[in-house]
Amino acid sequence: GLGEHRAKAERMFSLMDGFLKNDPISLQKDILHHVEYTVARSRFSFDDFEAYQALSHTIRDRLIERWHDTHIFFKRTKPKRLYFLSLEFLMGRSLSNSVINLGIQDQCAEALNQLGFEFEVVAEQEGDAALGNGGLARFSACQMDSLATLDYPAWGYGLRYEYGLFRQIIVDGFQHEQPDYWLNFGNPWEIARIHVTYEVKFYGTVEEVEMNGDKQKIWIPGETVEAVAYDNPIPGYGTRNTINLRLWAAKPSSKFDLEAYNTGDYINSVVNRQRAETISNVLYPDDRSHQGKELRLKQQYFFVSASLQDIMRRFKEEHTNFDELPEKVALHLNDTHPSLSIAEVMRMLVDEEHLNWNKAWDIVCKIFSFTTHTMVAEGLEKIPVDLLGSLLPRHLEILYEINHHFMEELKERIGLDYSRLSQMSIVEEGAVKSIRMANLSIVCSHTVNGVSKLHLETLKTKTFKDFYGLWPEKFQCKTNGVTQRRWIVVSNPSLRDLISKWLGTEAWIRDPDILSGLRDHVDNADFHLEWKMVKRINKMRLAEYIEAMSGVKVSLDAMFDVQVKRIHEYKRQLLNIFGIIHRYNCLKNMDKDSRRKVVPRVCIIGGKAAPGYEMAKKIIKLCHAVAEKINNDTDIGDLLKLVFIPDYNVSVAELVMPGADLSQHLSTAGNEASGTGNMKFLMNGCLLLATEDGSTVEIIEEIGADNLFLFGAKVDEVADLRENGVSNLAPLQNASPLKVPLQFVRILRMVRDGYFGHKDYFKTLCDSVEAANDYYLLGTDFMSYLEAQAAADKTFVNQEKWTRMSILSVAGSGRFSSDRTIQDYAESTWKINPCRCPL
Ligand code: GL7
CATH class of the missing domain: 3.40.50.2000 (Glycogen Phosphorylase B;)
Known part of the structure; x- marks a missing residue:
């Protein structure tokens, strides 16, 4: 009962001697503790890299405290949450940024000094987390820093690529690419959540079944892989708030196929299972063009499916009625890369939660916002229908149905202007029939954001002129920014x-x-x-x-x-x-x-x-x-x-x-x-x-x-x-x-x-x-x-x-500053409020 619970809590508190302390002596003790027990080196002999590892774990412990408090606080206050969905985050190094945001830079420098190390040298030991290509990905990282600093109840979701952006080496003046196997030396900035896993399904068929007298479509998938969460705490500056960037890694499904094992081909079965891991293995190194590759599509859906299961689980823990979804959940599409989310939420609401189509669509249209990062129409993502149909057959049907409804609405608004209808259609008929992910995102999002005034102008007058004519109020400008924490204070x-x-x-x-x-x-x-x-x-x-x-x-x-x-x-x-x-x-x-x-x-x-x-x-x-x-x-x-x-x-x-x-x-x-x-x-x-x-x-x-x-x-x-x-x-x-x-x-x-x-x-x-x-x-x-x-x-x-x-x-x-960008998004697009964790 309640009494028992309280007694247990009291005992826990009596065992804890408060939060970790940040004076140089306490920091030194913690560093030495991690040298001995985490890095497993002798306290009497460790080098710069080992000092980096020990200090990182010391900082990580402090991040975890704040991150727990922040999430307990969010859970208690149940604010509307923002989920920032992005296939790329260019975080760079974490140590300097963390100690600065925690406000313990001088103490750390002094602690290291007394142990015979220099902070700058130790910080140099860290490799970059390069889970992204260029501006778009670094902008995602800056936005996470601002979201945490401004106390917004936000989560970032992404993929934990094992190979980040390739390393460039120059031989005789020519570029050569080397794989960036960045996890080789361990990553103290993440926390493996081996129990936070979801099954992600691919392939298979769609069947029609009778349900309470209604016909209902269901997806019978053909392949299952598991998504495992890796959490990366993102500390704000001048606040206790520490938010989460959750990155998914693919693992073979824990349910194995008995059939395959019984055929006696044990070795091949294991090898085949292992193939599942390839999904989150490698970041695509093209920063502006993606040409219909199956693995890329698999990555996108893997990411979308795991994130949305996680988000829906959290929503359902606190709420029973899906009408409340738009008041509690904002989903942000960072470019079109995560835009399969739209079809996935529809599938979850219609096929799994049994909402009727119109009701589900009404909800979906209130939760998504979209930022496009490209100027030229040729840069927009398209997915060949054949590919989509084989990997995600039910999603393709849903996309067709979304388009059907949209086309009907459009005909009512603009008449039978076939050239315009075909240009605005989510489905592109042509040599390769494909899905236009930008059109999908615009149709379903309540706001479409450009990344500068000039960009928005181009979107309105050229790239998405017809959509602007239809829904002028959707189009907004949120000029990009960068965080002054990293770009002045750290650097x-x-x-x-x-x-x-x-x-x-x-x-x-x-x-x-x-x-x-x-x-x-x-x-x-x-x-x-x-x-x-x-x-x-x-x-x-x-x-x-x-x-x-x-x-x-x-x-x-x-x-x-x-x-x-x-x-x-x-x-x-x-x-x-x-x-x-x-x-x-x-x-x-x-x-x-x-x-x-x-x-x-x-x-x-x-x-x-x-x-x-x-x-x-x-x-x-x-x-x-x-x-x-x-x-x-x-x-x-x-x-x-x-x-x-x-x-x-x-x-x-x-x-x-x-x-x-x-x-x-x-x-x-x-x-x-x-x-x-x-x-x-x-x-x-x-x-x-x-x-x-x-x-x-x-x-x-x-x-x-x-x-x-x-x-x-x-x-x-x-x-x-x-x-x-x-x-x-x-x-x-x-x-x-x-x-x-x-x-x-x-x-x-x-x-x-x-x-x-x-x-x-x-x-x-x-x-x-x-x-x-x-x-x-x-x-x-x-x-x-x-x-x-x-x-x-x-x-x-x-x-x-x-x-x-x-x-x-x-x-x-x-x-x-990305603080300005984020505040603008929060107020006019996401409609979320700061939620500041008490000290
Ligand atoms: C980009 C734009 O090219 C760049 O101008 C912009 O600053 C950035 C962030 O909005 O997004 N779009 C894109 O695909 N990449 C970019 O850097 C890779």
Whole structure:
């Protein structure tokens, strides 16, 4: 009874001596305890990596306490919960971020110090959790940090890939991919929940059965695998709240097939069972295109099915009536990757809970929201009907039925406009009949979010014009953001201290708008001096890293000019490289006197190419070929260096961004939905050289066009430039120098003619600019690009002006915090309230 329960609880409390303590002595005791009993090394002899393991477990214990309290509190208060569904999370390292969010950074540093270790060195031991590709995946991670910090009752759901994003190694200038078997050394940041498992089914048939006089469809699946939960606590900053990121791993089903074992083929049966695990084995390394692969579809459904069973179980523990679902559950689709959820919830409600179709649909339409992260229609996900029908036969039927209802509604609204009907249909008839996952997501979601103002505009006027006409109120803009906890506090401690000193508060770490207070000091000479000193320290760290990685010694007086992001034609790394070749040509033609006036540059490029993306791989090779020429030219010396940073990832970004003077964001206008790298550089006082694309448009609004270097065609000019052939390079030989600058033609020739070697290999790269009508407008934008570069050089000479611009960049970066993004989503899309766990 109740009395017994209370007695037990009291005894438990008397056995516990309160929460774990965070003073340096208690931390040391815990670290040594974990060295001895978790890592199983001697306390008298352990190395940096073992210190990392022991400290991580020490922190993990503290995370678990808070995480328990948070979940008990959520359970007690039963708020509406947000479930953030994403196939990708790029978390990076956890140690530094955790100690900062727990507010025990100094204590940990001191504890380690007294044990003879250095926090920075120990933190360096950690590998990145790279369960995602690029911006989309890192944005998911930033959003988790903000959800926890702002006390929202949220859960993240994802997949626990055993192989994260491949490691990039460079051999002879070419990219090679190595598997990232990241769990090899153990992962202290996760908690295996071996009892939280669900069966996920695939294949089979659909049968019709009689139920209470009604005909009812049921799915008889053909294969079962098990999903096991791995929980990753996500601590908020300045709060006890610690939320959960639950990642699923596939395991063979515990119910084995007796038949198979009885045939005597024991070995093969075991091997076949093991195949189930392949589902969550490997992350697909393409960041923007997915072409109907069965394994990918299996991953998506595996993820969706396990997450929704978990979510429904939690709902049913607290509620009996599905009418309450929209008041208690918000499901967010991070891009279309989890959008099979829509069909799955329908299946659960109709087939398993026996709600009638209309009732179920009514509920479903109130719980889903959707964010799309792509600009161009070709980037939208489609799933071939044949594939879907064989893997998930019942879901295909449900999708057809959803579409049937939608088409009927649409005919009533717009009449028999067949061209429009077929364009808006969820089912695409064509050479390969397929399901349009974006259309499905729009039809069923109550809000459709773009990731920048410009992106939303494109969605309304182009990509989803017809849907916007039908449901204008659904379309919203939630400009992306990044967390200042990781992108300033963790990555740039010197800047953190400087900002706090001059603002007289650390409150900006929770309330980023306060950063605007830096404007008050923008002309203060002492502030300038300290500001430049911080940049110098960070450049020093970066220079050391560059030398270690590439052997190239760089001068700290040079302008560090960085472009780091996935390699893509539309991101125009090629424009950057052509600009570097141009700079090289100019230097070669200069006399000694003019050279003395040149601003020295260190050009830094980094990023991975999808393994199957030939053009991107050629861009990487070209970068290396050009670097080899320039860096070994004794004529040039420190005036120009080009380095490629291999294996760009979150932890490399943390080092590179604080050390950059200038960063480049060169996407052809209308191609980058938002971009988030620009925001991270902005927060680190790095000036931007950029096109007016994605979220840069809003950065301009915030800091003013004078505080960055803009160039290139604007989004509404691009179509014209393409269509009217203004930039057509076909008649290259006699091109008008006004339209296609001669310099550009010359550089293209150099590459084509083998000036940098590898003539044959670079041919298709040159063709992609020349023969393909210069789709990304490199030629068109080239002069404007060079002008922006010249303006950057000129400004760099005027250090006072440069520092002013740098300060104003940070001062204007508050709006680009993911805290702002998340608060906006919470209030206007998810309708959830903060739920703050008491201390
Ligand atoms: C992306 C967009 O390309 C990028 O502009 C955006 O910042 C990011 C987050 O919204 O999403 N879409 C996409 O598929 N990837 C992105 O990075 C991989």
